[in-house]
Amino acid sequence: MAGLCAAAHARELGATPVVYEKGTRAGGSMLLSSCVIWRFREWDDFRAECPTGDEQLQRSVWERLDDGIAWLESLGAPVVKHETGNPRTVGKRFDPRGLTETLVAAARDVRLGETTSDPTILATGGFQGDTELVGEHIHPGGALRLRANPWSAGDGMRLGLERGAELSSGLDEFYGRNMPDADFTEEQFVPFAQLYGRTARVFNERGEEFFGGEVSWSENDLVQATAQQPGARAWYLLDDEALKDRDVAERVARAPTRTEPDDLPFTAPSGTRVGVRVKPGITHTIGGLRIDEHARVAESLYAAGADVGGISTGGYASGLAAALVFGRIAAESALSSL
Numbered sequence: 001m002a003g004l005c006a007a008a009h010a011r012e013l014g015a016t017p018v019v020y021e022k023g024t025r026a027g028g029s030m031l032l033s034s035c036v037i038w039r040f041r042e043w044d045d046f047r048a049e050c051p052t053g054d055e056q057l058q059r060s061v062w063e064r065l066d067d068g069i070a071w072l073e074s075l076g077a078p079v080v081k082h083e084t085g086n087p088r089t090v091g092k093r094f095d096p097r098g099l100t101e102t103l104v105a106a107a108r109d110v111r112l113g114e115t116t117s118d119p120t121i122l123a124t125g126g127f128q129g130d131t132e133l134v135g136e137h138i139h140p141g142g143a144l145r146l147r148a149n150p151w152s153a154g155d156g157m158r159l160g161l162e163r164g165a166e167l168s169s170g171l172d173e174f175y176g177r178n179m180p181d182a183d184f185t186e187e188q189f190v191p192f193a194q195l196y197g198r199t200a201r202v203f204n205e206r207g208e209e210f211f212g213g214e215v216s217w218s219e220n221d222l223v224q225a226t227a228q229q230p231g232a233r234a235w236y237l238l239d240d241e242a243l244k245d246r247d248v249a250e251r252v253a254r255a256p257t258r259t260e261p262d263d264l265p266f267t268a269p270s271g272t273r274v275g276v277r278v279k280p281g282i283t284h285t286i287g288g289l290r291i292d293e294h295a296r297v298a299e300s301l302y303a304a305g306a307d308v309g310g311i312s313t314g315g316y317a318s319g320l321a322a323a324l325v326f327g328r329i330a331a332e333s334a335l336s337s338l
């Protein structure tokens with residue numbers, strides 16, 4: 001997302017950028033996403049939801065997102081819905097394939113299967129694809145499953161550090177979904193997400209109910225707490241009341257790890273109808289390279305997207321929004337420094 005936005009914007013500013021895309025297709029995780037590009041409706045909500053994020057960077061995303069979305073529409077990117085469906089947020093849902101095609105057409109020179117050791121803008125999508133880096137910074141209680149494109153493996157972070165960049169806060173944080181603890185495909189990233197932790201009772205493998213307090217609306221707090229449990233696993237236990245919700249019942253039915261109460265590794269509380277063994281699917285890292293408000297990470301080097309850390313720290317905010325806003329800012333900064 002960020003690299004394509006930067007290149008498309010640089011083109012309209014008169015430059016001739018090249019997008020080096022390590023993968024076999026353009027679009028990265030954006031192409032696999034639900035493609036809702038959003039911000040909190042109220043500024044205070046953004047601060048409250050992501051309290052340890054850099055306020056100046058958050059301000060840029062919050063103030064420039066609507067303009068960024070209008071820009072995507074002006075390029076011809078197809079909108080599927082003109083609202084997010086969440087009263088606390090505003091934004092639009094795009095068709096991910098249509099958005100990718102629009103941005104590739106606007107960026108023009110996108111070279112698949114290529115990388116460069118001398119980039120101007122780092123936009124490699126975070127380090128979730130590198131198990132060692134995830135282990136070093138996030139310290140999960142076991143290996144996490146990847147719920148993202150397979151190529152975002154910290155290349156931007158490594159290169160930035162070599163060039164003198166600093167790291168942001170929140171390196172131990174990530175955004176993800178608890179998924180059935182079984183193999184799944186890219187097409188199953190969205191329908192397999194077990195997004196009903198707040199209606200379940202949640203236990204770890206030892207039978208300990210480990211999550212205190214209320215689960216947040218994004219459930220990202222529960223996902224991160226799950227990552228810290230033995231084996232980075234949890235059990236969602238559901239009773240009749242929880243299963244009354246059709247969406248919950250359907251997600252449970254799709255989960256290959258649903259388990260009868262008698263087959264759980266611990267004694268289930270009475271009333272449990274079914275258990276589902278879950279494990280976090282890591283979608284993107286939240287910590288990364290530190291940038292200033294001009295998306296600058298080091299001398300003549302810029303970054304955008306999930307390579308950048310410290311924006312949604314302490315909570316969760318739209319990764320696509322940050323990629324769109326800072327992709328465009330990075331293009332402007334890189335060109336004005338020439």
Ligand SMILES: Cc1cc2nc3c(=O)[nH]c(=O)nc-3n(C[C@H](O)[C@H](O)[C@H](O)COP(=O)(O)OP(=O)(O)OC[C@H]3O[C@@H](n4cnc5c(N)ncnc54)[C@H](O)[C@@H]3O)c2cc1C
Pocket residue numbers: 001002003020021022023025026027028029030031032033034035036037038114115116123124125126147148149151152153155156189190283284304305306307317318319320321323
């Ligand atoms: C299932 C799913 C649902 C999601 N839903 C939403 C949603 O609704 N709303 C939202 O805001 N976010 C959502 N996201 C997250 C969103 O997709 C990311 O936050 C966003 O794509 C990050 O943008 P990016 O440019 O940093 O990374 P990407 O879009 O992943 O792009 C990074 C690109 O860099 C390439 N790359 C990696 N290393 C190199 C290298 N060395 N050289 C060249 N290229 C390289 C990768 O192949 C990739 O194409 C979702 C993600 C997934 C997987």
